[in-house]
Amino acid sequence: MTIHDQAAAPSRQIEPIRHxxxxxxxxxxxxxxxxxxxxxxxxxxxxxxxxAPDVLPGYxxxxxVFVAGHDNxxxxxxxxxxxxxxxPSADPARGPALRRPEDFELIWKDSGSGSKKDGAVWRPIAxxxxxxxxxVCSNDHEKPSxxxxxxxxxxxxxxxxxxxxxxNDRGSGARQSFxxxxxxxxxxxxxEIHFAPGTFVGASSFNRPESNAGAYxxxxxxxxxxxxxxxxxxxxxxxxxxxxxxxTLAQVIELPWFVVKDDLSxxxxxxxxxxxxLERTDQYYLVGSGHNTGEEARAFKWTAQRLxxxxxxxxFTQLTAISFVSPWATKADAPPSLPFSARLDSQFTxxxxxxxGWQTSFVTHVIAMAGKGKFVxxxxxxxxxxxxxxxxxxxxxxxxYTQNDNLSLLQYPPQECTHDAADQSLPTTTDSAx
Numbered sequence: 001m002t003i004h005d006q007a008a009a010p011s012r013q014i015e016p017i018r019h020x021x022x023x024x025x026x027x028x029x030x031x032x033x034x035x036x037x038x039x040x041x042x043x044x045x046x047x048x049x050x051x052a053p054d055v056l057p058g059y060x061x062x063x064x065v066f067v068a069g070h071d072n073x074x075x076x077x078x079x080x081x082x083x084x085x086x087x088p089s090a091d092p093a094r095g096p097a098l099r100r101p102e103d104f105e106l107i108w109k110d111s112g113s114g115s116k117k118d119g120a121v122w123r124p125i126a127x128x129x130x131x132x133x134x135x136v137c138s139n140d141h142e143k144p145s146x147x148x149x150x151x152x153x154x155x156x157x158x159x160x161x162x163x164x165x166x167x168n169d170r171g172s173g174a175r176q177s178f179x180x181x182x183x184x185x186x187x188x189x190x191x192e193i194h195f196a197p198g199t200f201v202g203a204s205s206f207n208r209p210e211s212n213a214g215a216y217x218x219x220x221x222x223x224x225x226x227x228x229x230x231x232x233x234x235x236x237x238x239x240x241x242x243x244x245x246x247x248t249l250a251q252v253i254e255l256p257w258f259v260v261k262d263d264l265s266x267x268x269x270x271x272x273x274x275x276x277x278l279e280r281t282d283q284y285y286l287v288g289s290g291h292n293t294g295e296e297a298r299a300f301k302w303t304a305q306r307l308x309x310x311x312x313x314x315x316f317t318q319l320t321a322i323s324f325v326s327p328w329a330t331k332a333d334a335p336p337s338l339p340f341s342a343r344l345d346s347q348f349t350x351x352x353x354x355x356x357g358w359q360t361s362f363v364t365h366v367i368a369m370a371g372k373g374k375f376v377x378x379x380x381x382x383x384x385x386x387x388x389x390x391x392x393x394x395x396x397x398x399x400x401y402t403q404n405d406n407l408s409l410l411q412y413p414p415q416e417c418t419h420d421a422a423d424q425s426l427p428t429t430t431d432s433a434x
Contacts, residue, residue, distance in 0.1 A: 014274045016083070017220050017256060020090055022097035022156050023083040024218060025059055026270055027051040028075050033137045034119030035070055039110065041172035043070045044180075046119070046137035048148070049198075051081050059083045060098070060150040063124075063134015063199030066180040068167045078258075078270055078338065079198030080218060082150060098150040099127045104143045107135060107202040108178035113169065121178065121202045123214070126151035133157065133216045134199025135180075152218075158194050160185045160217040163339065168206050179203045185217040187327045188341040193220050193259060195340035222345060226252040230282040230381070235412040238291050238375035245284035250383070251348055252279050259328070259342045260387070261321035262395055266337045273390040278322070280348065281384045287407065289377035292370035304364040304380055307400035313358055320387055320396040325355040350383065350401050357401070364404045375412040380404055 017024040035045035049061040059081040101124035109120035124132035130151040163182035181201045185194035194217040230248035257269035288302030327343040346352035370376040381403040
């Protein structure tokens with residue numbers, strides 16, 4: 001096995017991604033199985049992920065890695081590897097997350113190519129209820145060991161598209177034709193990430209395989225680590241109210257390294273910041289207040305500015321790749337990494353009803369009715385977003401969002417069970433361009 005720079009290997013303290021009873025980790029360590037040396041085809045090689053047992057004990061590949069060229073990929077390529085969690089599935093009837101393949105079927109062998117050593121590509125045959133996520137190579141014409149890879153329970157993965165051509169053996173002279181294709185995840189729904197493990201789809205021809213040719217991606221939830229609500233200020237007298245409430249760390253989510261753009265290389269991201277924290281802090285701010293000292297109900301009117309700015313949002317996305325209003329995915333010109341599609345939960349981003357709140361800058365006119373003798377105050381919720389690396393340093397820039405869809409009306413004295421119609425009035429808003 002090739003020895004490589006251990007500095008490129010992930011830290012052994014990195015926590016895996018967990019999806020039910022499936023653990024997902026990443027490796028930069030590989031063993032070359034076969035390459036095209038000696039054949040007349042373009043240079044290419046098959047590599048098997050071989051996570052170090054002292055760092056990732058019990059982890060298996062999901063398939064082999066196929067790359068164009070003969071360069072050593074150790075320390076420069078990252079793929080996912082998997083392990084069975086100690087705890088069983090939340091639904092015991094579902095069984096283990098991983099199973100060995102039951103057999104292999106031949107996709108291609110190099111007979112006639114003139115390559116310096118024999119090689120063949122095989123498709124794992126998964127047990128019922130499981131799927132094979134990648135092809136497997138052998139350095140002879142015999143079937144690989146059933147322990148070479150693992151198949152994943154079908155509910156833990158998502159069907160994906162066949163992506164771009166990686167290599168074909170055109171001109172090799174082999175009696176059979178062969179092509180290798182990447183896997184492209186489909187658009188993830190809100191609150192999920194779909195990512196290809198780094199394996200490939202093999203075909204016994206030069207044609208693109210059908211869409212149902214066994215292309216699958218792993219999936220994970222973007223679950224909130226913290227969920228709390230800010231405290232609304234209280235009116236204790238007919239006097240000047242608090243201008244703002246206490247800032248509350250309302251929601252925190254973790255995003256894996258491969259969905260975030262940073263100044264670091266993907267390998268350095270994995271090693272130093274395997275997860276980024278996207279923090280949302282909520283706080284109530286006073287829009288306006290007024291005291292009705294008259295005998296009749298009266299209206300108070302204020303203008304509220306919104307903090308969100310489409311230019312700032314675009315800059316945040318340019319710096320981090322993270323989108324607040326739509327899915328985001330691997331860019332064609334991005335450094336080598338895992339193909340993915342990700343989308344933030346719409347409640348976290350305040351876009352559950354419309355994305356226009358982020359894309360359009362405008363002021364809000366707020367009208368509140370106050371009954372006889374009432375002191376009223378209107379508050380709006382403001383959210384502040386920060387993206388942080390594992391060491392606590394900030395990535396990207398700050399974002400802010402003003403929630404004007406739900407304004408909070410407070411009054412003093414507090415509203416009693418029996419009250420007149422004027423006391424029932426709540427703020428209304430009309431929006432206009434600046």
